[in-house]
Amino acid sequence: MNADTNPFNRSFDHMEALADAIGEALQAPVTIEDANHRLLAYSKHDPHTDAARIATIIGRRVPENVIGSLWNDGVIPRLMETDEPIRVKSIDEVGLGDRVAIAIRKDQQVLGYIWALEVSRPLDEDALRLLKLAAGAAKIKLLRLQTQRSKEDEERRDLFWELLTGRHPTALQASARAKSLGIPLPDSFCVIVFQFRTDVNDTLHRQVHYMITTTQRVRPVFHAISGSRLIVLASCANPSRLAANASDFVTSFFQQIHDRFGSSPLEAGIGAVHDEITAVEQSYREALTVLQIKAQFPSQTGSIVHYHELGYYRYLPYFLEQKRLHRYENPALKRLRAYDREHNANLLETLELFLACGSNAKEAAEALHVHTNTLSYRLKRIAEIGGIDFANMDQKITLFLDMKTDKWSDAEPL
Secondary structure (H helix, E strand, C coil): CCCCCCCCCCCCCCHHHHHHHHHHHHHEEEEEECCCCCEEEEECCCCCCCHHHHHHHHEEEECCHHHHHHCCCCCHHHHHHCCCCCCEEEEHCCEECCEEEEEEEEECCEEEEEEECCCCCCCCCCHHHHHHHHHHHHHHHHHHHHHHHHHHHHHHHHHHHHCCCCCCCHHHHHHEEEEEEEECCCCCCCEEEECCCCCCHHHHHHHHHHHHHHHHEEEEEEEEECEEEEEEECCCCHHHHHHHHHHHHHHHHHHHHHHCCCCCCCCCEECCCEEHHHHHHHHHHHHHHHHHHHHCCCHHCCCCCHHHHHHHHHHHHHHHHHHHHHHCCCCHHHHHEEEEEHHHCCCCHHHHHHHCCCCEEEEEEEEHHCCCCHHHHHHHHHHHHHCCCCCHHHHHHHHHHHHHHHHCCCCCCC
């Protein structure tokens, strides 16, 4: 096939030149995106377009609501499964007009997409043939871009791990390292950790990368995979909204990765918002603490995602550290534990539930499925054996926290 039948069988200096050539051949406005819907090039001097294309050009990526609509209408799943062009009907709610799209792929891997608007007439069969030839020409460009981006992604991951592990003790050192790589650091941020059921394999990694790259609820400055965890450094234009936006991002991530790919993380934890780049490690540890506490106390903390929502639970690691340092064991709980072992009783469970119910005997009895008289007898025995004064609030708080800390000590280390 020669240049007469294949107008793209020639060299293009840059992606914009290829987009212009495709637009001229099809007589239609054209955009070229990467696999994560970031705009790579668009044909110039198009007198007609639509709101979705304008927003894509201005923002240099497809708006998230447009991506969502294309998923909901089954457009993107179809593009991922075929080498052929497909027609896309207008979606008025997001300003998307009729267009034809084709995936740019190498074997089974999607490298990107070409979109051609049908502004005055539907593209005929010859135009669809040309669009398929254009995808072949774009593949060469995208493979080169992919190689370049792989190196940049590796540099970003290296810097992220350096920040996560505290390799740069001062902001000046961290900034100098980032500047040498040409990577801007955020003014404020938080670390988000997603916990999956199994280690993240190549397929899940591509799905995760897609989700991270297409989100516009936060700005994912960095992300990395560690075993079964996805770690994200998130920022946004309005620091006062970052905590709320991070929560929205987590909710959206859970829903969309399940709906689109059938994958689903177990849990997520969000560290506190910080404005000092040397605090990346701290925010990371806070996010991990959220995950560990949720795993250890699921009924009490299952709905929590933010570190600041943990309340007194956030202090349990420090209490445990002090108890281990001094080899301390609460004497009242030690006596009750020995009694339960010797008599096959459950006084400790009764005490824990009673305290968790705010010392409300009726509520505790219902939780234990016993009569209030039975609970009263148990509490009397607990007070006698443990030497506990239930009228002493300080003592009750100490007992409650010591029991929580004992449970925490059974959790796996961070």
